[in-house]
Amino acid sequence: MAKQFETIALIGIGLIGSSIAREIKDKGLAGSVTVSTRSEATLKRAQELNLGDRYTTSAAEAVKDADLVIVSVPVGASGAVAAEIAANLKPGAIVTDVGSTKGSVIAQMAPHMPQGVHFIPGHPIAGTEYSGPDAGFIGLFKGRWCILTPLPDTDEAAKARLRAFWETLGSMVDDMDPEHHDKVLAIVSHLPHIIAYNIVGTADDLEAVTESEVIKYSASGFRDFTRLAASDPTMWRDVCLHNKDAILEMLSRFSEDLAYLQRAIRWGDGDKLFDLFTRTRAIRRSIVQAGQDTDMADFGRHAMDQK
Numbered sequence: 001m002a003k004q005f006e007t008i009a010l011i012g013i014g015l016i017g018s019s020i021a022r023e024i025k026d027k028g029l030a031g032s033v034t035v036s037t038r039s040e041a042t043l044k045r046a047q048e049l050n051l052g053d054r055y056t057t058s059a060a061e062a063v064k065d066a067d068l069v070i071v072s073v074p075v076g077a078s079g080a081v082a083a084e085i086a087a088n089l090k091p092g093a094i095v096t097d098v099g100s101t102k103g104s105v106i107a108q109m110a111p112h113m114p115q116g117v118h119f120i121p122g123h124p125i126a127g128t129e130y131s132g133p134d135a136g137f138i139g140l141f142k143g144r145w146c147i148l149t150p151l152p153d154t155d156e157a158a159k160a161r162l163r164a165f166w167e168t169l170g171s172m173v174d175d176m177d178p179e180h181h182d183k184v185l186a187i188v189s190h191l192p193h194i195i196a197y198n199i200v201g202t203a204d205d206l207e208a209v210t211e212s213e214v215i216k217y218s219a220s221g222f223r224d225f226t227r228l229a230a231s232d233p234t235m236w237r238d239v240c241l242h243n244k245d246a247i248l249e250m251l252s253r254f255s256e257d258l259a260y261l262q263r264a265i266r267w268g269d270g271d272k273l274f275d276l277f278t279r280t281r282a283i284r285r286s287i288v289q290a291g292q293d294t295d296m297a298d299f300g301r302h303a304m305d306q307k
């Protein structure tokens with residue numbers, strides 16, 4: 001495939017950054033890739049995995065001659081990274097990110113972006129519960145959505161280049177208003193993780209009462225929750241703190257609906273239960289039909305088994 005950028009800088013080289021690095025190398029999308037991350041140990045591992053061409057713990061150093069900068073760090077670290085790289089960004093460079101929240105990332109990064117640099121926030125809706133440079137794999141973004149949340153004055157040509165990049169990685173790309181993104185993602189991604197953390201925590205608290213039977217007899221329903229609840233604590237702490245309003249709004253709706261369900265169970269209202277379960281089954285079936293049901297964890301494990 002053709003080279004799309006002369007130099008790409010990857011700031012943060014965990015699951016997402018290293019998946020992007022693998023894709024760039026595999027498809028020959030850059031003349032040169034500079035990998036940067038804060039910790040020496042992670043950088044060393046990235047080098048062992050041969051994820052880039054140059055390696056540095058200085059994000060400022062990494063972006064010096066980059067045409068595309070992709071920031072793939074926990075959303076709480078976005079502001080610090082933006083402040084560190086700002087003075088060294090090349091005029092005309094595209095700066096993007098992959099953070100799970102967008103309003104907060106824009107608030108943290110946009111004020112640092114110099115004139116002449118194209119800042120286009122993004123979010124690939126693809127991942128697994130694994131983290132770190134070993135967790136990435138080719139194919140993670142294939143058939144998945146990538147949402148761009150451009151600012152009002154975004155250069156169309158720069159946006160088209162970033163869109164083409166994600167499409168080369170196999171993604172379908174949509175533009176969205178950041179506030180809307182944060183609401184949609186709160187219900188489809190953030191709440192499921194919070195519910196998973198909560199139910200697994202509750203089960204763990206009950207261990208003493210149930211004499212370890214919770215884990216011993218865990219059925220597939222509970223196991224599905226444990227997969228989500230195994231996701232990276234730093235990343236999800238940051239998501240909760242940085243999409244607070246939308247998450248609290250969705251949690252309040254969720255609690256109301258849970259109370260409705262609780263009441264139907266208490267009063268033996270089978271019709272209400274049956275109606276809800278019928279409606280939700282149809283949603284699952286429409287997702288499966290749309291081909292969005294791949295279990296990313298299994299996909300990830302499969303990809304890693306093949307290494």
Ligand SMILES: NC(=O)C1=CN([C@@H]2O[C@H](COP(=O)(O)OP(=O)(O)OC[C@H]3O[C@@H](n4cnc5c(N)ncnc54)[C@H](O)[C@@H]3O)[C@@H](O)[C@H]2O)C=CC1
Pocket residue numbers: 011012013014015016017036037038039042059072073074075077080081098099100101123124125126127128129130131132133232235239
């Ligand atoms: N894990 C997932 O399933 C998905 C994650 N995201 C988003 O992608 C971003 C990265 O997530 P992952 O790759 O999963 O995380 P990860 O934990 O695998 O990797 C994070 C990387 O950031 C580095 N890092 C942390 N703080 C830093 C700082 N201040 N300066 C420089 N590097 C720093 C770490 O060393 C590591 O290389 C997050 O914003 C997350 O919300 C988006 C889609 C899916």
Ligand SMILES: O=C(O)C(=O)Cc1ccc(O)cc1
Pocket residue numbers: 099100124125126127128129189296
């Ligand atoms: O592992 C899963 O099931 C996920 O939901 C992955 C994921 C996590 C965070 C995102 O912002 C996008 C995708």
